[in-house]
Amino acid sequence: LTEFSEFNASQGADEAVPEDGRIKSSTLQKDPKRYYFDLKQNDRGRFLRICQTTTMGGRQQVAFPADAMVSFRDSLKDLLDEQGTDDGNSSQQLPESRDLRVNRKRFYFDVGSNERGVFLRISEVTNRYRSSITVPQSGWESLRDALNDYAQQLPYTETEADQSEASLEPASSEA
Helix, strand or coil: CCHHHHHHHHCCCCCCCCCCCEEEEEEEEEEEEEEEEEEEECCCEEEEEEEEEEEECEEEEEEHHHHHHHHHHHHHHHHHHHHCCCCCCCCCCCCEEEEEEECCEEEEEEEEECCCCEEEEEECCCCHHHHHHEEHHHHHHHHHHHHHHHHCCCCCCHHHHHHHCCEEEEECCCC
8 A cells, every 4th residue: 555655645636547546556465365455547547456366266445535445554563463364374274265166156165263263164156146154163063063964864866967067176266
């Protein structure tokens, strides 16, 4: 943010702006997430857009006026100084993310951790929607047992087509 605020301050209002309005861009990759920073200009003025994408195809973004970058940076710094950071360098090694394709759906299994502990996020993704559930580590065995019970109770025979379309693999790192 400092780099963007200093760049913005060095630019005059009469500087030529590209047709797409993008004045400066930068990308940051952190684990499975990628962050895009774009300083842009439109009819209402200059603004900074920060967009976060994940390997699961999720995307979130926020935009704020360019003249608020310094205040935003300072507030973020104060928050990090007060709360600390979770840079993923914990002593506990978490399992690798995996995904499962079944027919036209894809299921992602991502293990994460936060201040409340370790969790498993299971996301169902199609070309029309995405939904997910989060299961704390303390519930993993119960979830496994329930799935086993259902699998044993239902008369299901896997066909060749089912076998070719359902495979659990490490999640790809494409974004």
